[in-house]
Amino acid sequence: MARTDWYKDMVFYQIWPRSFCDGNGDGVGDLWGVLQKLDYVKSLGVTGIWFSPLYPSPNADFGYDVSDYRAIDPAYGDLGVFDQVVAAAHERDLKVVMDLVINHTSSEHEWFRQALASADSPYHDYYFFRRGSVDRKGRRVPPNNWDSLLGGSAWEYVEALDEYYLHTFDKAQPDLNLDNPAVRGEVEDVMRFWLDRGVDGFREDVITFVSKPQGLPSDVLGLPGSRGLRLYNCGPRLRSYLMQFRRDVLDSHDCMVVGEAPMLGARKALALTAARRGERPLDLVIGFDHMQADCMYTEYLPRPFSLRKLKRAYAQWQDALGESGWCALYLENHDHPRVVSRYGSDAYRAESAASLAASYLFQKGTPFVYQGQELGMTNVSFDSIEQVPDPQAQAHYRQMVKGGKSPEDALALVNRAGRDNARSPMQWTGEKDAGFCPKDAHEGPWVAVNPNHVEVNVAAEDDDLMSPLNFYRRAIRLRRLLPVVRSGRYHEFKRASSKLYVYARESTWSRLLVMCSFSDEPVTFHVPDTYGDLGDGVLALSNYYVTDAEADDANQLTLRPWETRVYVFGRDAVLVD
Secondary structure, eight states, X not given: OOOOOGGGGOOEEEEOGGGTOOSSSSSSOOHHHHHHHHHHHHHTTOOEEEEOOOSXXXXXXXXXXXXXXXXXXXXXXXXXXXXXXXXXXXHTTXXXXXXXXXXXXXXXXXXXXXXHHOTTSGGGGGBOEEOOEEOTTSOEEOSSOOBOTTSSBSEEEETTTTEEEEOSSXXXXXXXXXXXXXXXXXXXXXXXXXXXXXXXXXXXXXXXXSOOOTTOOOOSSSOTTSTTHHHHTTOTTHHHHHHHHHHHTGGGSOOEEEEEOTTOOHHHHHHHHSOBTTBOSOSEEEOOGGGGTTEESEEEEEOOOOHHHHHHHHHHHHHHHTTTOOBEEOSOOTTSOOHHHHHSOSTTHHHHHHHHHHHHHTSSSEEEEETTGGGTOOOOOOSSGGGOOOHHHHHHHHHHHHTTOOHHHHHHHHHHHOGGGGTSOOOOOSSGXXXXXXXXXXXXXXXXXXXGGGTSSHHHHHTOTTSHHHHHHHHHHHXXXXXXXXXXXXXXXXXXXXXXXXXXXXXSSEEEEXXXXXXXXXXXXXXXXXXXXXXXXXXXXXSSOOOGGGEEETTEEEEOTTOEEEEEEEGGGGGOO
16 A cells, blocks of 8 residues: 555544543443534544553553553453444544553563563563662662663562562563564564554554664663663664664554654654655654753653743754754643643633644644643642642652652642643533533542642633634644644744744745734734835734724834744645635
């Protein structure tokens, strides 16, 4: 089957299934709930769905610890209802992309159980088992000095084997050894299994970590807490393995592959997404640079938000990938706090949600919208660490308290930085449980809903023309309507401004000008001379009501707090209603 670049015309909606919609009343989101809400998803104007992991999992990392790659977690349904969801999505012209987690499995996966049973088992080499050593004081030490990215050593000792196994994340997530051809064969079989069920592609979790250096040497340069990372991030055989999957499986399907690539710069991303000698390992790369505009490396090292830092990250990726690569555009997903609470404004929640949307939806690439982002959902606040479900947040909390922070300060940082901010239940109505569960549900939601669901919900915003929900609908429709958004060059204005983000998309015959205020105060903006009189273009999108009288003159206007406007010039202008 000939592969095409259909992903370049897509807008994806990410569903984290546990918190999307509870269809059977047990308090956990599921595929029955997804079936009920597909018409809503379609109403957004998106053209595809990315599902976070649906596989059976003991939930040490809420689905990213997979115990069976060829089944659906009973909490979400079964293969029968999954097939119904895929068929119903396709009937609505929605593509379906599955999460694929192949850097590690769950420690409860049958492969790992067999690996633990005997060092002679063929499954023992599915993972990285190594003997440690003894230091001068007679203490047992791991095979190398690598750190787990969740804290502590990346090695866990197994007394029955007198060996350690590698886990770059939690000890319940042992790393797979993709150097073993049998493991790569298993990955290919898993891909075929889901593609044969009608799936349209994969989002590959931390895919740039899957190639470890030969011999697993200690890291003599890495900083404590991240030792080893520089050795296996974009490791020595990564490209080879990705191209093997491409040749053996993916090239025979018209599918897409997007890879998550933490701490990978734009230039390396280009090397993975640009065709070289006819080879392109990935179609898209999910980078993290723009998610560090209010932190250093991780949300648990907070800094004041910097619009300039955000704009630099945007520009680096747009410029670097240019004509040869393709960006995955996003501002929220299951791993980050809500963007309105990070980069936006509590006082102007709806306005800032819209301005943030315009800041990325019209860039070059394929946008992803995370569930609830289109409502301008905000962070939650937990009263105690016992209420926090995420094991990663709990681990950070323990480390902070152990390091001397007060429990109150540690909890405050968890409330700011934790992933559960994005994992509170989707807010469908202002009623009890935010309409997440059926009215006759046996159980309440698995985690408490955000109290602001009374005002921030689908039902309320659906009826409000100027709501974030309806802004997203208009913006997505406009993006898909205009050829200049797919092919135009990216150009940024006012780079030094700490209050305005202004960029253009320009082709031979059309131009798009996007203005986004990031300020609680009015900001005066001088229109670039190359764009002349704004009256020569068409105002295609805004989050305030606009009249001609609100322009100070032909080349200057004052944007209200968090105002955004999108103007279209040239041939594409005739396409705007």
